Amino acid sequence: MILNGDDLIEAGYERGPVIGEMLAKVAEYEARGISEKKYALKLLKRDFKAPPPKMAMREKAVKFTEAIAPQGKEEKLNVAKVRRQMGELLKSPIIQRGAVMPDACPAGSASAVIPVGGAIAVENAIIPSAHSADICCSMYATFYEARSEAKNEINALATATRFGPGGRHFDDLVHHRVLEEEVWENRFLKGLEERARIHMADQGDGNHFAYIGEVTLTEGQLGKLRAAGYNKMVDELDRVGRRDATVTACDGPPQPRVYRVLVTHHGSRGLGAHLYKRGQTAALKHTARVGDRIPKAAAWLHMRSDEGRLYWEALQYVSRWTRANHEAIHARFLERIGGVAVTQFGNEHNFVWQRGDVFLHGKGATPAWKDGEGRPLLGLIPLNMAAPILMVLGADNEEFLSFAPHGAGRNMSRTALKRSYPNAESRMLAIEEGTRGIDVRWYCGGSDLSETPVAYKNAEQVTAQIAQFGLAEVVAEIQPLGCIMAGDSGPPPWMRKEELLSPKQLRQIEHRAERRRTRQDLRGDGGWVMGDG
Numbered sequence: 001m002i003l004n005g006d007d008l009i010e011a012g013y014e015r016g017p018v019i020g021e022m023l024a025k026v027a028e029y030e031a032r033g034i035s036e037k038k039y040a041l042k043l044l045k046r047d048f049k050a051p052p053p054k055m056a057m058r059e060k061a062v063k064f065t066e067a068i069a070p071q072g073k074e075e076k077l078n079v080a081k082v083r084r085q086m087g088e089l090l091k092s093p094i095i096q097r098g099a100v101m102p103d104a105c106p107a108g109s110a111s112a113v114i115p116v117g118g119a120i121a122v123e124n125a126i127i128p129s130a131h132s133a134d135i136c137c138s139m140y141a142t143f144y145e146a147r148s149e150a151k152n153e154i155n156a157l158a159t160a161t162r163f164g165p166g167g168r169h170f171d172d173l174v175h176h177r178v179l180e181e182e183v184w185e186n187r188f189l190k191g192l193e194e195r196a197r198i199h200m201a202d203q204g205d206g207n208h209f210a211y212i213g214e215v216t217l218t219e220g221q222l223g224k225l226r227a228a229g230y231n232k233m234v235d236e237l238d239r240v241g242r243r244d245a246t247v248t249a250c251d252g253p254p255q256p257r258v259y260r261v262l263v264t265h266h267g268s269r270g271l272g273a274h275l276y277k278r279g280q281t282a283a284l285k286h287t288a289r290v291g292d293r294i295p296k297a298a299a300w301l302h303m304r305s306d307e308g309r310l311y312w313e314a315l316q317y318v319s320r321w322t323r324a325n326h327e328a329i330h331a332r333f334l335e336r337i338g339g340v341a342v343t344q345f346g347n348e349h350n351f352v353w354q355r356g357d358v359f360l361h362g363k364g365a366t367p368a369w370k371d372g373e374g375r376p377l378l379g380l381i382p383l384n385m386a387a388p389i390l391m392v393l394g395a396d397n398e399e400f401l402s403f404a405p406h407g408a409g410r411n412m413s414r415t416a417l418k419r420s421y422p423n424a425e426s427r428m429l430a431i432e433e434g435t436r437g438i439d440v441r442w443y444c445g446g447s448d449l450s451e452t453p454v455a456y457k458n459a460e461q462v463t464a465q466i467a468q469f470g471l472a473e474v475v476a477e478i479q480p481l482g483c484i485m486a487g488d489s490g491p492p493p494w495m496r497k498e499e500l501l502s503p504k505q506l507r508q509i510e511h512r513a514e515r516r517r518t519r520q521d522l523r524g525d526g527g528w529v530m531g532d533g
Contacts, residue, residue: 001026003040010289011041012051015305022048054292057112061090064098067400067469068117071461074411081106081115088112089120089130092298093291096121096358099400101365102465103409103457107132112295116364116410119403123357125300126311128279130361131352134206135272136319137364139265139380140326140346141389141478143215145240146260147337150481153212154439157262160201160332161210163443163486167198167270174201174332178324181317188278188314192271196321199269201328205444205486207407207451208266210329211382213389213478218256221476228393229375236343259342261478263389264329265382267350268322275318279311303359315352322348347379349406362403368394368472369402379472383408383459385452385485386438388477390463397470404471408457414450421449430454438480442487451485 003026005019013019022044029040064086070079082104089112090098097120104117114120114130122130147153162168179196183189203210217237226234237257268275283299286307291299301308326346334341347367353360355369366379377394381404396402412420421427427449434453442448449455466472 002030002035002037003044007037008044012054012289013048014051018048052290055093055290055294056292057091057294057298058093059091061087062095062097064090064100065400066100067405067465067471068100068102068104069465069468071458072411075457078105078411082117085113085115086118088295089114089118089298092127092294092300094122094125094127094300096123097401099365099403101400101403101405101409101471102462102469103364103405103407105410107363110295110297113297114361114363117405119360119362119365119401121401122300122359122361124303124359126279126283126303126308126315126352126359127298127300127361128276128283128311129297129299130363131276131315132350132363133273133276134267134350135276135315136322136348137208137265137267137350138322138326138346138348139263139382139389140323140330140344141380141391142262142330142334142344143237143259143342144262144334144339145342146214147339150212151439153260153333153337154441154482154484156336157210157212157333158441158443158484160336161264161329161443161484162202163208163484164205164489167195167202168200170198173197174328176200176324176328178321181320183314183317186310186314186317188275188282188311189317192274195270195274199271200325201332202269202325203264203266203329203486204269205489207485209264209382209385209451209483209485211263211265211385211389211478211483212481213261213263214258214481215261215391215476215478216256216258217476219254222257224393224473224475225378228378229373230378233343233345233378240342261389262330262333263380263382263478264326266322266325268318269325271321272318275314279314282307282311312352312354319348319351345378345380347377360401360403362406364406364409365403366392366394366406366472367402368392368404369396370394376473378475379404381405381407381466381472383462384434384456385440385483386435386480387453387459388479390466390474391476391478392466392472392474395470395472400469400471404466405462408459408462410455411457414455417450417455439482441482441484443484444487444489446488448485448488451487 008019008022025047026040029043034040070076082100085106086098099119101117104115107113107115120130184193222234283301286301287294287299301311349362349364349366366381367377370376379392381390381392421430431447431449431452
């Protein structure tokens with residue numbers, strides 16, 4: 001036939017029974033001697049209702065709210081860039097509104113890219129770029145009883161997890177039952193089984209970390225958790241703690257409970273990165289059919305389409321896989337120290353969540369609404385390696401789409417930060433001052449200035465803005481004892497200049513590196529992403 005179903009969908013007609021009717025009519029046209037597509041399409045427009053006009057970007061952006069009070073020149077410049085990016089994105093015809101969190105910072109230079117710390121409400125569609133390539137970057141905490149000195153536990157933790165580029169070798173794979181799920185026929189996941197296997201118990205790089213801390217919970221704090229509906233968790237916490245700290249004097253009040261806590265932060269690694277690429281490609285094709293001059297970073301998949309539903313199902317699997325990745329690291333750690341989990345919980349901050357027909361997208365934004373049981377969500381907000389991790393109860397503040405920040409955020413990119421410390425001596429001094437008093441390990445060997453406290457916004461200021469804008473209630477603070485991060489493993493393989501390479505090979509390597517940087521700019525990573533890797 002001169003036209004097929006794909007041609008009709010490409011022309012703007014929606015999938016459904018009408019496509020079959022139109023193809024039957026096309027067969028009639030052919031029988032009458034019509035042999036060119038353009039004439040057949042003209043006749044179809046006469047005989048059938050014309051396809052809806054293509055959607056275009058609005059002239060003016062829809063409303064977005066700001067839960068941020070910039071202080072100082074750098075942060076004000078930073079927020080100005082964030083506003084420009086949100087203003088471009090919120091011209092999209094499918095976005096209802098947006099919000100900016102206290103940790104906001106720009107993400108690359110592509111048009112309509114969502115900034116880190118940005119959240120948007122989208123009607124019946126998913127924008128892959130708005131959850132970013134690091135799908136389901138998330139936090140997970142395990143409370144346990146201390147087994148030995150913190151340094152010994154960090155030694156054990158270093159053997160339980162993995163950081164750096166690539167994944168685990170085939171003789172070092174870690175199994176989890178989530179790998180046995182029959183999901184691989186989904187076209188967005190097909191062929192990704194191996195990536196799911198090699199990245200289990202693997203945290204990657206960037207600002208991902210494994211953090212050991214200590215938290216003290218008073219009767220009042222436990223009471224807040226119980227009042228919020230977390231009775232089972234409080235019962236578990238109430239049973240244990242440091243035994244010598246739970247003794248109640250005959251004439252005194254109950255003493256606070258003290259717990260060790262392992263907190264991990266990472267995303268879905270290579271599995272999620274490849275799902276994102278496939279989702280973005282499908283979104284670009286869909287938007288080209290139904291939209292007119294929509295920026296790549298604003299491309300979407302409609303949830304009424306087969307592709308939209310399949311992508312949503314793939315996202316749900318990646319969410320389960322990422323939670324399993326956290327669980328695997330925590331289980332390996334507890335096994336090494338002979339410990340038992342008292343209670344565990346976690347939250348995503350790079351993801352898409354459905355509430356009715358609205359799909360909430362957060363790129364570096366912690367959900368802070370009520371769960372299906374009516375309880376305010378319990379979340380974790382890290383600030384920097386030397387600062388406490390906040391345990392928060394969501395305030396469900398609709399003014400800011402019921403989100404809270406996912407961290408402290410940056411006021412400058414990694415590259416700009418390193419330029420401000422021009423020599424090795426100044427960098428080392430900043431690292432030493434920022435990590436004094438805690439046990440910091442760099443898994444790949446070299447320390448990374450861009451992941452030390454100097455790289456992030458003021459932790460106290462961000463905490464204060466959580467309260468100022470009513471985003472969440474801080475229930476407790478997990479105090480740092482030490483952490484492991486990827487560190488600096490040197491330039492990636494495609495940037496290394498080996499002596500054995502010819503000049504032509506070196507030029508090819510540089511060319512490939514430039515193409516990678518261009519792709520990063522297009523998808524919005526651009527050196528600003530908080531959870532890259």
